[in-house]
Amino acid sequence: MYRIAVIPGDGIGKEVVPEGMRVLNAAGRRFGFEIEWQSFLWGCEYYMSKGEMMPPNGLQILEDFDAIFLGAVGAPGVPDHVSLWGLLVPIRRTFRQYVNIRPVRLFRGIRSPLRNKRPGDIDFCVIRENNEGEYSNVGGRMYSGTEQEMVVQEAIFTRKGVDRVIRFAFELAKKRPDKHLTSATKSNGIVYTMPYWDEIFEELSAVYPEIRTDQYHIDALTAKVVLMPEYFDIIVASNLFGDIISDLGPAIAGSLGIAPSANLNPERDFPSMFEPVHGSAPDIAGKGIANPIGQIWSGAMMLEHIGQSEAAIVVEEAIEIVVSDKSLRTPDLGGRATTQELGEAIAEVVSAS
Numbered sequence: 118m119y120r121i122a123v124i125p126g127d128g129i130g131k132e133v134v135p136e137g138m139r140v141l142n143a144a145g146r147r148f149g150f151e152i153e154w155q156s157f158l159w160g161c162e163y164y165m166s167k168g169e170m171m172p173p174n175g176l177q178i179l180e181d182f183d184a185i186f187l188g189a190v191g192a193p194g195v196p197d198h199v200s201l202w203g204l205l206v207p208i209r210r211t212f213r214q215y216v217n218i219r220p221v222r223l224f225r226g227i228r229s230p231l232r233n234k235r236p237g238d239i240d241f242c243v244i245r246e247n248n249e250g251e252y253s254n255v256g257g258r259m260y261s262g263t264e265q266e267m268v269v270q271e272a273i274f275t276r277k278g279v280d281r282v283i284r285f286a287f288e289l290a291k292k293r294p295d296k297h298l299t300s301a302t303k304s305n306g307i308v309y310t311m312p313y314w315d316e317i318f319e320e321l322s323a324v325y326p327e328i329r330t331d332q333y334h335i336d337a338l339t340a341k342v343v344l345m346p347e348y349f350d351i352i353v354a355s356n357l358f359g360d361i362i363s364d365l366g367p368a369i370a371g372s373l374g375i376a377p378s379a380n381l382n383p384e385r386d387f388p389s390m391f392e393p394v395h396g397s398a399p400d401i402a403g404k405g406i407a408n409p410i411g412q413i414w415s416g417a418m419m420l421e422h423i424g425q426s427e428a429a430i431v432v433e434e435a436i437e438i439v440v441s442d443k444s445l446r447t448p449d450l451g452g453r454a455t456t457q458e459l460g461e462a463i464a465e466v467v468s469a470s
Contacts, residue, residue: 119423120153122182122388126160127200128397129407129456130188136409136460137186137416140435143464144420144428155182161192161200161397170203176211184419185390188412189397202254210248212387214380215278216285217245217359218418219394221346221366221376226441227450231343231369239370241349244286245359247380249278250310252356274310274355279317285383286353287325293350300332301354301362314355339365367394372449374408375436377415379422391419405455408447410436413463435466 125134138154145152157178159171170190172178179185185208191200208214223229223239231239253273260266283300290298300318304311315332322330333341335358341348342365354362367376376394393411401407414436420429439445439462446452447459454462 118151118153119183120155120181121419122179122185123154123156124159124185124187124204125156126188126190126204126397127162127192128189128399128402129395130160130190130397132402132405132407132456133393133409133412133460134186134188136456136463137412139460140413140432140464140467141416141420143467144425144432147431147468148425148428150425150428154186159204160190161195164195164200164203170200175204176207179208179388180212182388183423184388186416186419187390187392189393189395191397191399193399206252208390209380212390213248213382213384214387214389215246215248216282216379216381216383217247217363218379218381219243219245219359219363219366219376220414220418221363221370223370224375224437224440226437226443227371227375229369229371231346234346234369238347239366241346241366242289242351243359243363243366244282244289244351244353245363246278246282246354246356247359248356249273249275250356272310274313276317279314280321281383283318283321283353286351287321287328290328290351291325295329295350296327297329297350299338299349299352300330301335301338301352301358302332303335303358305334310355318353335361338362342366343369363394372408373411374447374449375410375414375440377411377418379415379418381422389419389422391415391422405457406448407456408449409456409460410440410463413460431467432463435463438466439463 125131164170190205220242223236225236251272255271256269258268302311304315367373373395378394380390382389417429417432445454445462447454
């Protein structure tokens with residue numbers, strides 16, 4: 118029995134999360150395990166009625182679960198910095214979810230916007246530092262509304278924070294056939310933090326001589342991801358750079374709607390959290406056309422994390438089987454299927470595997 122906390126959140130999160138649960142329940146029946154889901158209706162609607170994104174003891178409630186299954190955060194009328202820093206970021210930081218894994222893969226049957234790219238050409242993984250870096254809440258505003266108005270935003274890079282995420286990326290690269298790790302940097306223009314990142318990457322490269330390594334400035338890296346995505350295997354990046362490159366990745370793989378992520382506490386001292394990369398998409402919320410694959414694939418990553426590796430593989434294979442059928446695609450993939458139809462189809466394949 119696995120106890121999973123569910124936070125559907127906002128917008129399309131409420132539509133794709135049930136499909137993720139549907140598929141994982143099918144996997145449980147197939148492989149003989151049970152998931153006990155407990156839902157928490159926290160998010161922007163909760164904020165508009167309560168003045169907070171989650172209750173004061175929300176983190177204490179979540180701490181007892183095996184994992185967290187999150188839909189999306191954000192809604193019109195609630196500033197993004199309020200919604201993110203009131204729910205998502207406190208979970209990531211309090212639970213030391215310092216590794217954000219975002220796989221990028223071109224599935225069979227999905228057409229990349231890049232010319233002549235086939236499945237296998239786009240198959241890499243972004244490891245994003247998730248707790249510090251450019252998204253640190255250190256800074257402030259002075260002299261508001263005057264000619265002297267100024268803002269300061271600090272980027273925090275610690276030895277522990279940089280070392281542990283890069284080391285994780287090296288360990289992951291050891292398990293991959295290509296054993297190739299690329300570091301995203303910008304040490305030609307950012308004079309302190311990025312050279313520091315590069316130094317630690319170089320130190321750890323000597324510890325893992327079996328891993329082929331290279332590094333690219335983030336601007337050149339984004340260009341190469343578009344021009345030669347087949348070159349990459351694992352990319353490790355700071356919080357900001359990892360966020361950018363892991364949105365570009367699914368765009369070239371067909372749709373942001375298919376992109377999953379895992380916020381991991383590798384030591385398992387706290388629960389890890391699994392969520393699609395896409396946001397709450399208020400423009401299509403309530404229409405029943407959101408792509409649930411990002412949520413379902415995030416669920417597969419959760420299965421892997423809790424020890425159900427075989428089930429995780431079957432779910433990923435089911436996704437590819439279903440999307441290869443042109444009649445079962447949501448509008449973002451050029452089809453007319455609904456969120457529920459796509460979720461049901463994937464669950465059916467999982468059950469029949």
